[in-house]
Amino acid sequence: MAANSSLALLKRFIGEALSHKRTLAIVVASIVGSALATLAPPYILRIAIDRYILANNYSGFLAVALLYLASLVAQWFFATLQTFYIEVFGQKVLRDLRARLHEKVLLSNLDFFKDKSTGDLVSRIVNDTGIVNDVLVSGLLGSLGSLLSLIGIIIAMLLLDxxxxxxxxxxxxxxxxxxxxxxxxxxxxxxxxxxxxxxxxxxxxxxxxxxxxxxxxxxxxxxxxxxxxxxxxxxxxxxxxxxxxxxxxxxxxxxxxxxxxxxxxxxxxxxxxxxVSVGVVVAFIQYAQRFRGPINEVIGLYDSLQSALAALERIYEVLDDENVEDYSGREVERLKGEIKFEDVWFEYENGVPVLKGVNLHIPPATKVAVVGKTGAGKTTMANLIMRFYDPTSGKLRYDGIDGREISRKSLRKRIGYVPQETYLFPGTIMENILMANPEASEEDVIRVCKQLSVHEFIERLPQGYNTSAGEAGKLLSVGERQLISLARALLKDPDIVILDEALSSVDPKTERLVQDAMLRLMEGRTSIIIAHRLGITRFADKVVVVDDGRIVEEGSPEELLAKKGYFYRLYTSQMGEA
Ligand SMILES: Nc1ncnc2c1ncn2[C@@H]1O[C@H](COP(=O)(O)OP(=O)(O)OP(=O)(O)O)[C@@H](O)[C@H]1O
Ligand SMILES: [Mg+2]
Structure with missing residues (x-):
């Protein structure tokens, strides 16, 4: 790291830390108090020896002894104050940094995550901020106190001899x-x-x-x-x-x-x-012993500065990342649910198109099944409808409005998305479904689950709706997790439904349950179902076959079967397997 760039980082960090002015004022006061209090005892000792003990003058000795005691108490008091308030200040700075990093993670778009592993991000938010706090807050302030003491000691000694x-x-x-x-x-x-x-x-x-x-x-x-x-x-x-x-x-x-x-x-x-007097020599002995601590502390700081600056650099790298999700745009209340892909091209990595000129019209309240080989680009189409990404070129229109003009948040409120993999958060099953809609009540959850016929299944779990999802994660099959995901989607009462079916096969009974729940969720809504089990396509108004980022076939399931093209081959090969 170049010296001037680390200096710039440090300056920026200190500038941000200075926002906690009141705590910092107490810290500085206690550091100064502590440094002064360290200087006093040897000085008082010198007076006690020279003016009282050696002069055989005991008339005012008690007062000096008490003063010595007071200086020790002051030393203790300021040291405690300093330790405590440096920690308070450090924790405030730490909390700010962590909160900003965490917020950044939540508000970043998916490009942000492309080149960062979970472990790396966690380490930046937890460990790197910890190092920065230890070295650049506690260490720096502590060393400031140490330097102040050192200078004070040297001045006091110079004044003596x-x-x-x-x-x-x-x-x-x-x-x-x-x-x-x-x-x-x-x-x-x-x-x-x-x-x-x-x-x-x-x-x-x-x-x-x-x-x-x-x-x-x-x-x-x-x-x-x-x-x-x-x-x-x-x-x-x-x-x-x-x-x-x-x-x-x-x-x-x-x-x-x-x-x-x-x-x-x-x-x-x-x-x-x-x-010189004997008192001065005794004072010097005491001052000489006070060098050790501060010298060690300042050098320790110097030693760990490099690693702390590296940690700070990793922190700012995240904070300065510009891949932020943009939530601005037109708010939509309700959608009729018409979706149109207009010559949509898309690439995750520059120069590697994954969608290659997709044109697709989905009228309101129609059910479209998207099928195709693994890696064809089906989930990518769902990602674009959710506006996790925007097309590289071309347009997606919702009710005729260009997707880029609609606020992502308001759009996503109107879409019920059942992703290919269900993520259950720590917490109960109830909480996991409720998170879909902050306005919904527990009664709503139960109503929705009954509607999807998943109520009985949840009731059969060890603690019903209160079963912990972490535990249930191991307990539940892929199909059962998907049922919970379906309930989540229905709780939003969305205008558009996207179902990305899990690939793994489930037992016939659960499969029936999932299929029925899916169909109920799709009722009266614009629905895109990415189907791996092709049986469900017979309920679709339209089947779209995607191959290598292009739509290669499109029509009603009967039409396509009669045509004996791609879909027919996919269908018969799967039915043959079963
Ligand atoms: N985040 C990503 N970054 C880079 N490439 C990606 C990303 N996600 C998907 N791809 C690539 O895009 C292509 C299409 O992936 P997509 O997930 O849309 O396929 P799919 O049709 O959903 O497949 P499956 O049936 O296995 O779910 C694949 O070649 C995949 O490697
Ligand atoms: Mg997929």
């Missing part, structure tokens, strides 16, 4: 080297443990999700081997952290003590000569 200060500072480079070298090794080892843990979770996740496939291909021992390999690596990574921690902290303490030795040796010599 310039020569002693310069000699004491000679130990600083050593601390920097230890913090940079050994601390760096420790931090890198720690990052590695996190990667190993993520690897373990993904192995476990894959074993659970793919358990059937693993069993079917007898891969249990391979997966187990993979798991123990990752486990071993994880242990190694943790042990490495332990070794570096064991090396690092004592080393840091020793270098810190070295600076104390320097102060005692040189300061003692100066005190012996009478150039």
């Amino acid at each position: 310039v020569k002693l200060t310069l000699v004491t500072l000679t130990s600083v480079p050593l601390m920097v080297i230890v913090a940079y070298y050994f601390g760096g090794k420790m931090r890198r080892a720690y990052r590695e443990t996190r990667q190993k843990i993520a690897r373990i979770s993904s192995v476990v996740e894959e074993s659970v999700a793919g358990v059937e496939t693993i069993r079917a291909f007898g891969r249990e021992s391979d997966v187990e081997r993979e798991f123990s390999k990752v486990s071993r690596e994880t242990i190694k990574a943790y042990l490495r952290v332990a070794v570096y921690m064991g090396l690092f902290w004592p080393l840091m303490n020793i270098t810190s003590l070295l600076s104390v030795i320097v102060v005692i040796a040189y300061g003692g010599y100066l005190a012996y000569q009478g150039a």
Whole structure:
């Protein structure tokens, strides 16, 4: 990443974070308070020693002792305040970022998802924002406090004695080297443990999700081997952290003590000569020990800055993606349901047309069956009617209105879509059907289910409508899921119905149930049924055969059968199989 582009990213991030002004003001106040409070105790100690203890003057000593105590309490108070409000501020920034990313995912059009995997998006929204918060909020603010303390300590020391200060500072480079070298090794080892843990979770996740496939291909021992390999690596990574921690902290303490030795040796010599007081030497000993923490923190920040900037870049890449779903346009209340494809061409990938000049007229309230080989472009036609995508060229008209002029939201409200794969959300079956129409009540759901004859089937589930869909996901067959999807569609009381039939075959009883429910949903509505089981085509007013992105045949089922063309061949081959 170029230096100026990371700087620009950082500037933008800080600019956005600054919107939480009040919390930030408290954070800054507590950082300043904390830095000042760290400086006070050694200074007070020096006064106590020089003016009271060594001067044998105990008259005001209690007051000084109490002041010392007060400064310790203040140090504790500000440190607590600082930790807490940095967290508050960080969580607010984190929440904003995550909310914006999540909203982006919801509002993006399908092109957005083309080159992003689910895992990658989840990781950006959950992990990358976490890293940014740790480093660029907590880390940066903490380091700001540390720098402030360091500067404060150096100023306080300079005020006490310039020569002693310069000699004491000679130990600083050593601390920097230890913090940079050994601390760096420790931090890198720690990052590695996190990667190993993520690897373990993904192995476990894959074993659970793919358990059937693993069993079917007898891969249990391979997966187990993979798991123990990752486990071993994880242990190694943790042990490495332990070794570096064991090396690092004592080393840091020793270098810190070295600076104390320097102060005692040189300061003692100066005190012996009478150039400084004993109190000053004691104060220096205390200041010298206060270098360690801030130096370590600032270097730690520097170390993790690179990875945090990379995380920030991944976050902004999502936020700046321009594939946003456009909801503007004309609102439609009700549609008569006429649909017209006018020389529609469409490509998902540039230069690879999937639909090649489709012309199709669907009059209101007619039932059209779309059939064709796998990959012919049937689902793509449904995607265009739903306006998940717009044609690359050509037009789709709804009641004569160009689809591009109609607001996507209002159009989709009028279409009941039963996709090829039913997605059930976590929650109950009831909630899963209700989501189709926020205005509907539970009674509506039951009425609709009765209408489709799926009520009895749902009642037979362990907890009826309250059966959890996650659990039911495993419990339900493809056909049964499709029944729920059909109920969802009917609850919207749509003007247009699109049914993308699932390919997998279901038992004859469920098939009857699905077919009856489909027919009931289609009644009196413009219906497009993408049929894999061709039996249902006999209920259609018109059959459309799609092949390689083109409509190759069109007509009533009887006509097409009599014609003995594409449809006839598809039909007889399927009926022959059955
Ligand atoms: N999101 C996508 N990005 C790129 N290409 C796609 C995408 N979706 C589908 N395709 C391609 O478009 C072509 C038509 O796919 P489509 O899903 O419309 O076929 P289909 O007729 O519905 O097939 P099936 O009967 O198997 O459901 C296929 O070659 C497919 O590989
Ligand atoms: Mg399909």
